[in-house]
Amino acid sequence: MQTMRAVQVARPNGPLELVEREIPQPKAGWVRVKVQACGVCHSDSLVKEGLWPGLQYPRVPGHEIVGTVDAVGAGVTWWKPGQRVGIGWHGGHCGQCDACRAGDFFGCQVALQITGIAFDGGYAEYLVAPAVALALVPEELSAIAAAPLMCAGITTYNALRNAGARAGDLVAILGLGGLGHLGVQYAVKMGFKTVGIARGAEKESLARKLGSHHYIDSRAQNPAEELQRLGGAKVILATVTNGDAMSAAHGGLGLNGTLVVIGAAESLKVSPALLIAGRRSVKGWYSGTAADSQDTLRFSVLTGVRSFNEVYPLEKAVEAYDRMMSGKARFRVVLEMPSPAANA
Numbered sequence: 001m002q003t004m005r006a007v008q009v010a011r012p013n014g015p016l017e018l019v020e021r022e023i024p025q026p027k028a029g030w031v032r033v034k035v036q037a038c039g040v041c042h043s044d045s046l047v048k049e050g051l052w053p054g055l056q057y058p059r060v061p062g063h064e065i066v067g068t069v070d071a072v073g074a075g076v077t078w079w080k081p082g083q084r085v086g087i088g089w090h091g092g093h094c095g096q097c098d099a100c101r102a103g104d105f106f107g108c109q110v111a112l113q114i115t116g117i118a119f120d121g122g123y124a125e126y127l128v129a130p131a132v133a134l135a136l137v138p139e140e141l142s143a144i145a146a147a148p149l150m151c152a153g154i155t156t157y158n159a160l161r162n163a164g165a166r167a168g169d170l171v172a173i174l175g176l177g178g179l180g181h182l183g184v185q186y187a188v189k190m191g192f193k194t195v196g197i198a199r200g201a202e203k204e205s206l207a208r209k210l211g212s213h214h215y216i217d218s219r220a221q222n223p224a225e226e227l228q229r230l231g232g233a234k235v236i237l238a239t240v241t242n243g244d245a246m247s248a249a250h251g252g253l254g255l256n257g258t259l260v261v262i263g264a265a266e267s268l269k270v271s272p273a274l275l276i277a278g279r280r281s282v283k284g285w286y287s288g289t290a291a292d293s294q295d296t297l298r299f300s301v302l303t304g305v306r307s308f309n310e311v312y313p314l315e316k317a318v319e320a321y322d323r324m325m326s327g328k329a330r331f332r333v334v335l336e337m338p339s340p341a342a343n344a
């Protein structure tokens, strides 16, 4: 029996534990990937803390995965061993239900599969995943550079490109953390007049370094008033998980402007009068599929958008996870897999 190292959660609220497991075999339609790097995302806490209804334990978390195709199951013709691939949050769909036939794979009613939740994820030396979940990783990107783009990257990139803003429009990025620091870079590279919004004057230099044309310190200034002074935002991308911060900013939307929510806040207050009078809207955005991930990676190569990362070896997954949860990481935490000769 060939074994690998993996970091699993054995029960809700159980610890992350390093275990030896059998290397999984890919079934029909699935692919085995030898993991090179896996980002640590806040959504991994859904597994750790038992917040996902019906989740089967033990489970290996991780949905910001980059590695090489190691073996393919029956019927897989597109992917070949040796190709470098990424796997993100969207791990699979049925392709046959009404939502899938309409192209809304994120709404699959039959077999929506979330990586690291429906099947074991990337806190491991190997994983198996549905072939449909794989995105090709350009060779210009290292595994460490590509991994955070598989969730934080695609989420901000895909939300922005589908938000309705056109080149030159005013776009605000609310929050300058793991998502926001990518959001600002993407917004700038997409040609938007970009406003970074965060708490504290000390964040301005970061916002400027990321390319932001304007900065609003939401502690000292009223973000809605400041955005209106700049002409009103076509889009506000809310990357924070604080509903009050979103509520405070939404008054900065211009006519036909949209507040795009990607931070999972508990609740949020909006002014109906403001929505009605300016035909403004509030909407959410789901990260995207493997095809969207490929677009994200290619755009990042084209424009030089990169995540700032703190890297830990797999065996320090507990430390890495705690660092991510502390909110102090600058800005994404990534697990790196060693490539011991035994597994080569």
Ligand SMILES: [Zn+2]
Pocket (backbone or CB within 6 Å): 041, 042, 043, 044, 063, 089, 151, 152
């Ligand atoms: Zn994620």
Ligand SMILES: [Zn+2]
Pocket (backbone or CB within 6 Å): 093, 094, 095, 096, 097, 098, 099, 100, 107, 108, 109, 110, 111
């Ligand atoms: Zn479906």
